[in-house]
Amino acid sequence: MNASLTTVKTAAESALANTFAEARGRLPGDKAVAARRTAAFGVFASQGLPHRRVEEWKYTDLRALMQEAKPLASPPDATAKARAKTAGAMLGDVEARRVAFVDGAFVPELSDLRGLEGGLSICSLADALADGDASVLAHLGKIAPASDVAVALNTALMGDGAVIRIANGATIERPLHLSFVASQKPAATFVRSLVIAEPGARAMLIESHEGPSGSDYQVNAALEMFVGERAHIDHVKIIAEGEDALHVSTLAAAIAARARFNTFTFTTGGAVVRNQMFLNFDGEDTVAGIRGATLLGGRQHADTTLLVNHVARGCQSREMFKSVLDDEAHGVFQGRIVVRRGAQKTDAKMMTRALLLSERAEADNKPELEIYADDVQCGHGATAGALDEELKFYLMARGIPAAEAEALLIQAFLGEAIEGIEHAGLREALMDSVAVWLKARK
Amino acid sequence: MALLEVKDLHAGIEGKEILRGLDLTVNAGEVHAIMGPNGSGKSTLAYVLAGKAGYEPTAGKVLFNGKNLFDMAPDERAAAGLFLAFQYPLEIPGVATMTFLRTALNAQRKKRGEGEFSTPEFLKKVREVAGKLGIEQDMLRRAVNVGFSGGEKKRNEVLQMALLEPLLAVLDETDSGLDIDALRIVSEGVNRLRSRERAFIVITHYQRLLNYIVPDLVHVLSKGRIVKTGGKELALELEARGYGEYQEEAVA
Numbered sequence: 283m284n285a286s287l288t289t290v291k292t293a294a295e296s297a298l299a300n301t302f303a304e305a306r307g308r309l310p311g312d313k314a315v316a317a318r319r320t321a322a323f324g325v326f327a328s329q330g331l332p333h334r335r336v337e338e339w340k341y342t343d344l345r346a347l348m349q350e351a352k353p354l355a356s357p358p359d360a361t362a363k364a365r366a367k368t369a370g371a372m373l374g375d376v377e378a379r380r381v382a383f384v385d386g387a388f389v390p391e392l393s394d395l396r397g398l399e400g401g402l403s404i405c406s407l408a409d410a411l412a413d414g415d416a417s418v419l420a421h422l423g424k425i426a427p428a429s430d431v432a433v434a435l436n437t438a439l440m441g442d443g444a445v446i447r448i449a450n451g452a453t454i455e456r457p458l459h460l461s462f463v464a465s466q467k468p469a470a471t472f473v474r475s476l477v478i479a480e481p482g483a484r485a486m487l488i489e490s491h492e493g494p495s496g497s498d499y500q501v502n503a504a505l506e507m508f509v510g511e512r513a514h515i516d517h518v519k520i521i522a523e524g525e526d527a528l529h530v531s532t533l534a535a536a537i538a539a540r541a542r543f544n545t546f547t548f549t550t551g552g553a554v555v556r557n558q559m560f561l562n563f564d565g566e567d568t569v570a571g572i573r574g575a576t577l578l579g580g581r582q583h584a585d586t587t588l589l590v591n592h593v594a595r596g597c598q599s600r601e602m603f604k605s606v607l608d609d610e611a612h613g614v615f616q617g618r619i620v621v622r623r624g625a626q627k628t629d630a631k632m633m634t635r636a637l638l639l640s641e642r643a644e645a646d647n648k649p650e651l652e653i654y655a656d657d658v659q660c661g662h663g664a665t666a667g668a669l670d671e672e673l674k675f676y677l678m679a680r681g682i683p684a685a686e687a688e689a690l691l692i693q694a695f696l697g698e699a700i701e702g703i704e705h706a707g708l709r710e711a712l713m714d715s716v717a718v719w720l721k722a723r724k
Numbered sequence: 725m726a727l728l729e730v731k732d733l734h735a736g737i738e739g740k741e742i743l744r745g746l747d748l749t750v751n752a753g754e755v756h757a758i759m760g761p762n763g764s765g766k767s768t769l770a771y772v773l774a775g776k777a778g779y780e781p782t783a784g785k786v787l788f789n790g791k792n793l794f795d796m797a798p799d800e801r802a803a804a805g806l807f808l809a810f811q812y813p814l815e816i817p818g819v820a821t822m823t824f825l826r827t828a829l830n831a832q833r834k835k836r837g838e839g840e841f842s843t844p845e846f847l848k849k850v851r852e853v854a855g856k857l858g859i860e861q862d863m864l865r866r867a868v869n870v871g872f873s874g875g876e877k878k879r880n881e882v883l884q885m886a887l888l889e890p891l892l893a894v895l896d897e898t899d900s901g902l903d904i905d906a907l908r909i910v911s912e913g914v915n916r917l918r919s920r921e922r923a924f925i926v927i928t929h930y931q932r933l934l935n936y937i938v939p940d941l942v943h944v945l946s947k948g949r950i951v952k953t954g955g956k957e958l959a960l961e962l963e964a965r966g967y968g969e970y971q972e973e974a975v976a
Binding site: 671672673675676677678679680681682683684686687690691693694695697698 | 774775776777797798799801802803807808810813814816817818819823824827828829831832835867884888
């Protein structure tokens with residue numbers, strides 16, 4: 283396609299080019315959207331799939347890990363929809379308003395859009411693009427980094443997703459649940475969502491990604507979030523894909539002044555997972571909690587890559603990521619906090635800890651601070667190690683069997699991060715998910 | 725049948741022999757004090773009995789209630805009725821004391837084929853015991869030993885012991901780091917648990933604790949062996965004269 287490219291395209295790269303060429307004519311949106319797609323695909327075409335010599339992807343060599351690119355998923359049939367009904371079990375008793383997507387397409391009959399609270403509006407991205415929704419077009423792609431290959435591919439191939447608006451001062455008590463479910467077919471989905479929280483808005487958003495084991499489907503999901511002044515947004519992402527899935531997802535947020543913003547990622551599923559966050563603190567005096575818990579076994583690989591950009595002064599951010607790695611699992615954490623010249627009085631603390639349950643498990647931690655202001659409090663810490671045998675003995679000496687003692691210690695380890703979630707019901711649900719994972723481990 | 729029978733026990737850490745032929749017989753209802761200078765093997769004995777990894781027996785045998793103790797994992801020993809009160813109780817961040825107590829108690833009951841306690845039954849039992857030891861409800865809600873003072877940690881050990889109702893409790897230098905008030909509370913807690921079925925091995929460097937927990941027998945441990953056994957007056961003798969002669973005796 284491009285004679286100046288010297289690298290030979292991989293099968294997956296060629297397949298993506300074919301997919302785009304074939305699908306571009308029927309993807310939603312007018313000519314302007316089509317032009318954006320073409321530009322975005324150009325970003326991908328010029329860089330190719332990221333590999334280990336690309337610093338941001340150092341530990342997740344997508345070129346090697348993604349042997350083939352699956353065809354775009356066709357719309358879900360009745361069987362796929364019926365199976366998706368039972369999705370969302372990890373939410374436990376949390377009563378949330380569900381917005382369902384199966385194989386990347388919005389499914390109204392599995393969604394609950396009745397009696398929306400005042401100030402809340404929800405629509406599908408495909409519809410918004412088809413209608414040429416001016417506000418959606420103005421926000422889309424504004425904060426997700428266009429140069430990032432995963433984002434570029436998402437922009438080029440985005441099919442559907444959720445568009446959520448929360449009006450000025452509106453408090454949405456019932457959590458919103460964006461439920462993304464993959465069916466059995468080995469296909470690719472590119473979902474793109476947009477959340478616009480106006481000043482003073484308050485809501486909790488749960489995003490879950492799940493699918494069956496035994497299918498090597500591929501997910502590329504992106505969410506752009508605009509958090510207005512004094513808004514309070516809690517975001518929880520649950521990545522519970524099937525054992526053979528490839529999942530790449532992006533959260534990009536622009537956070538205005540005096541807001542409260544919390545995001546938590548809970549990762550247990552997927553063969554290869556890349557969870558990336560680009561968070562911009564654009565307004566002063568915001569308080570944010572950025573946390574995550576990852577539980578991996580087998581040969582799973584999960585990469586959390588975080589870029590926190592402190593642009594405005596007086597913001598406080600707390601980053602805490604914990605991972606539990608068993609068997610030959612590989613956990614990656616790359617966290618970079620940038621404090622710009624104007625971001626005086628920034629208070630940022632990042633902690634990442636990995637618990638290795640097997641000698642063959644591997645953890646890579648790369649915390650970075652990049653500070654251009656002189657009156658800030660920033661720090662980071664990273665640890666990786668095995669379970670504390672002394673603690674285990676103490677528990678066993680009280681009659682607790684080895685496996686149960688380990689489970690208690692692992693729950694305590696992850697609990698420290700999970701406690702950061704403000705919603706009590708969801709905290710409990712995730713602790714239950716940890717217990718389920720631990721039971722399955724033996 | 726003795727509750728605990730230790731015969732010619734040899735044990736050590738990382739190939740270094742610390743216990744060198746220790747013999748000890750403890751019957752139900754008895755309180756034995758084991759005293760000795762630093763390095764004589766007191767804590768090693770406690771850890772070998774409880775089954776800590778790295779503290780390996782190399783010769784001899786230990787029968788607990790007629791069963792070979794070394795055939796049992798630490799949790800099985802606990803369920804069989806052995807309790808070790810740690811010299812330095814560990815802090816377990818993230819595990820609430822209540823959860824810890826309930827998990828331990830129910831795990832032991834399950835292993836013994838007894839029914840698990842229901843939450844109300846359990847709470848009633850904990851409150852009763854905690855009250856007597858001056859342990860506040862707030863302490864029970866906190867993570868195990870995290871932010872506890874030395875005295876609180878030791879009281880927490882006695883609380884665990886009272887709840888788990890062992891047949892044999894080994895108290896490893898329970899008096900270390902305690903002021904006189906804490907010592908009194910802890911000792912009273914132990915004394916309340918004395919019964920005809922239950923035995924204690926009180927390991928201590930100092931005689932002071934034995935004013936509160938009065939032993940039936942006092943053993944002097946030196947260089948990994950029990951070199952003298954006597955009544956409670958032996959502890960006073962040691963307090964007055966020190967361990968000097970026993971260290972020399974063992975060398976000789």
